Amino acid sequence: xxxxxxxxxxxxxxxxxxxxxxxVFGIPYLPPLLGIPSAPIPNSVVVQYMLTALVGxxxxxxxxxxxxxxxxxxxHAVMVEERxxxxxxxxxxxxxxxxxxxxxxxxxxxxxxPPSFRAIHPAPPSSITFQGRTIEITGLENxxxxxxxxDDHYEEGKSIYYENCLACHGDLLDxxxxxxxxxxxxxxxxxDVGTIAQLAESFVFWRIAKGGVGLPNEGGPWNSAMPAWExxxxxxxxxxxxxxxxxxxxxxxxxWEEHAEGGEH
Ligand code: HEC
Numbered sequence: 264x265x266x267x268x269x270x271x272x273x274x275x276x277x278x279x280x281x282x283x284x285x286x287v288f289g290i291p292y293l294p295p296l297l298g299i300p301s302a303p304i305p306n307s308v309v310v311q312y313m314l315t316a317l318v319g320x321x322x323x324x325x326x327x328x329x330x331x332x333x334x335x336x337x338x339h340a341v342m343v344e345e346r347x348x349x350x351x352x353x354x355x356x357x358x359x360x361x362x363x364x365x366x367x368x369x370x371x372x373x374x375x376x377p378p379s380f381r382a383i384h385p386a387p388p389s390s391i392t393f394q395g396r397t398i399e400i401t402g403l404e405n406x407x408x409x410x411x412x413x414d415d416h417y418e419e420g421k422s423i424y425y426e427n428c429l430a431c432h433g434d435l436l437d438x439x440x441x442x443x444x445x446x447x448x449x450x451x452x453x454x455d456v457g458t459i460a461q462l463a464e465s466f467v468f469w470r471i472a473k474g475g476v477g478l479p480n481e482g483g484p485w486n487s488a489m490p491a492w493e494x495x496x497x498x499x500x501x502x503x504x505x506x507x508x509x510x511x512x513x514x515x516x517x518x519w520e521e522h523a524e525g526g527e528h
Pocket of ligand 1: 383384423424427428429430431432442446448449450451457458459462467470471474475478487488489490492504505
């Protein structure tokens with residue numbers, strides 16, 4: 264092999280570089296070419312794999328006395344030999360600079376999103392326009408509860424939920440649908456006592472109809488992925504899926520009387 268170095272030191276370096284490339288690019292990208300699923304590797308795992316590779320290299324170079332001597336030679340040369348002085352000087356500057364850079368990276372203030380100060384349940388508007396019509400939210404009850412059979416509405420709501428909401432809010436209504444991890448804020452769990460259990464159905468109707476874009480400013484700072492369902496569902500369909508949410512999660516909606524007695528969302 265023409266490009267393969269002869270000195271154990273450079274051989275070791277070459278092995279480590281190849282190991283690094285294999286770990287960082289090979290593991291995530293090669294298996295998919297063969298149709299095997301894979302994923303990017305977290306840094307901590309890269310560090311672990313690299314340490315394993317390093318231990319392997321060290322075992323190999325120290326395996327016999329001659330090779331060990333040859334391996335140590337470049338270190339020795341850089342530290343004492345007169346003609347290696349420039350390299351020595353460069354390393355004397357670069358190494359502390361590198362450590363300083365890493366230390367700086369650790370302590371510098373981060374620009375990440377602050378840990379959520381959003382109001383999850385901002386006050387709903389007193390009325391909304393739904394598909395062009397004005398609907399009063401204040402005092403509004405779910406009309407389907409006094410019309411037809413609850414079982415029918417539940418069944419209809421169920422198929423609406425599984426067609427439209429499952430991917431985000433999850434099979435178990437726990438907010439852990441397949442897409443949920445991609446969103447900030449994450450889809451809410453309807454099992455949680457902090458969500459629909461403490462809301463009136465009119466509030467839930469408003470949220471489903473208007474989605475994330477319909478949230479007032481205090482619902483920020485980050486964009487909610489909750490779609491505005493008035494674009495896809497009829498009024499009755501939204502009421503039906505609301506019934507499904509409460510029945511399936513085993514919660515009862517708050518009523519407007521309870522509200523009047525003094526409760527915030
Ligand atoms: C693309 C992902 C996505 C889909 C699909 C989705 N939601 Fe959401 N939903 C969210 C996110 C994210 C939130 C939390 C942020 C927010 O409140 O807007 C949310 C919040 C809600 C809330 C507010 C609950 C509360 O306590 O305030 C309700 C109600 C809701 N979704 C119902 C539904 C229904 C019903 C469907 C299906 C018709 C649905 N969602 C489909 C992402 C989604």
